[in-house]
Amino acid sequence: MDEELHRYVHEARLGNKEAFTELIRRFKGNVYRHAYGMLGERMEAEDVVQEAFIKAYYSLSRLESDYAFATWIMRIVSNLCLDRLKKHPKDQTVSNERMVELAAEQQGNTHLRITLEEAMQQLSPEHRQVILLHDVQGYRYEEMAALLDVPLGTVKSRLNAARLALRNELKKGDE
Amino acid sequence: MMDHPIDWLSAYIDDELEADQRQLIEDHLQHCESCAAVVHDMMELKAQVAGFYLTIEPPLYLEQQVIQAINNKSSIDSWIRAWFAVPLAGILCLVTLWFLFGPILVRLVSALFKFVLAAFYLFSNMATSIPSVFGTVVIIAVMLLMISGISLRRLLRSTMQ
Ligand SMILES: [Zn+2]
Numbered sequence: 001m002d003e004e005l006h007r008y009v010h011e012a013r014l015g016n017k018e019a020f021t022e023l024i025r026r027f028k029g030n031v032y033r034h035a036y037g038m039l040g041e042r043m044e045a046e047d048v049v050q051e052a053f054i055k056a057y058y059s060l061s062r063l064e065s066d067y068a069f070a071t072w073i074m075r076i077v078s079n080l081c082l083d084r085l086k087k088h089p090k091d092q093t094v095s096n097e098r099m100v101e102l103a104a105e106q107q108g109n110t111h112l113r114i115t116l117e118e119a120m121q122q123l124s125p126e127h128r129q130v131i132l133l134h135d136v137q138g139y140r141y142e143e144m145a146a147l148l149d150v151p152l153g154t155v156k157s158r159l160n161a162a163r164l165a166l167r168n169e170l171k172k173g174d175e
Numbered sequence: 176m177m178d179h180p181i182d183w184l185s186a187y188i189d190d191e192l193e194a195d196q197r198q199l200i201e202d203h204l205q206h207c208e209s210c211a212a213v214v215h216d217m218m219e220l221k222a223q224v225a226g227f228y229l230t231i232e233p234p235l236y237l238e239q240q241v242i243q244a245i246n247n248k249s250s251i252d253s254w255i256r257a258w259f260a261v262p263l264a265g266i267l268c269l270v271t272l273w274f275l276f277g278p279i280l281v282r283l284v285s286a287l288f289k290f291v292l293a294a295f296y297l298f299s300n301m302a303t304s305i306p307s308v309f310g311t312v313v314i315i316a317v318m319l320l321m322i323s324g325i326s327l328r329r330l331l332r333s334t335m336q
Contacts, residue, residue, distance in 0.1 A: 024238040032233035160185035
């Protein structure tokens with residue numbers, strides 16, 4: 001982690017809004033990508049990302065170390081996404097229109113499958129979460145265990161189960 | 176031949192296994208087509224997920240939006256603080272006044288109370304001793320009430336039409 005970033009975090013903790021703006025600029029990509037992956041919708045993702053950064057701004061003083069910002073903001077957005085999905089469980093099935101579309105395509109023998117993104121949205125939020133944290137955000141198992149506050153073994157088995165589930169979803173479209 | 180180590184395949188492709196575990200999996204994959212197929216699919220999926228989601232870009236105006244929301248929130252907060260501060264300051268003033276001039280205030284208030292009582296007594300005495308004055312006041316009051324009532328009705332009727 002570079003010194004410049006460390007300084008921005010430090011300044012932001014002292015209430016410097018310019019420094020906090022810089023932090024948003026640096027982390028919004030990762031944070032937004034995660035929220036989008038979890039919620040599958042741009043407007044909702046934008047909403048949650050805003051909420052996450054506002055929450056971070058007001059609780060910066062509780063951040064244990066200036067160096068922990070990246071993981072910390074990811075934990076905040078991750079939890080907000082799960083909360084939102086629990087409050088408003090999404091229709092876990094591919095929309096009817098899309099099913100009709102798929103059926104039509106299959107009759108026409110153009111071998112169309114559900115897309116990767118659609119398959120991801122079929123997974124449980126916890127499965128989606130570990131796949132995104134690992135494959136998109138690039139966290140190692142141990143870091144994920146700390147971020148999610150679960151044992152290392154849980155991360156290992158959850159990610160394995162998540163990938164098998166994703167593989168199944170995509171195979172379904174093949175049949 | 177060991178059972179299919181299906182639970183370990185993900186950790187295997189992520190290089191999160193101890194050396195000996197890793198060796199066991201590698202040996203198994205040498206002669207198990209179904210596990211090898213799963214490993215192949217998983218690696219492909221991993222690359223696809225990264226490839227797809229890394230193209231997702233956040234909106235450009237996001238940091239402005241957040242800062243604006245924070246500014247709005249802090250101005251609302253300062254309003255709330257102001258609304259709390261005014262009555263609080265008033266109460267504080269009263270308390271300090273009480274501590275500084277408590278005994279004097281008590282005397283002042285009781286004097287005022289006596290004065291009001293006396294005035295009330297005087298007025299009721301006057302009203303009974305000079306009935307004509309009292310009667311005139313009552314008649315004027317009733318007339319004023321009636322006039323205002325009539326004009327109010329007229330006003331209402333004209334706005335209704
Ligand atoms: Zn096998």
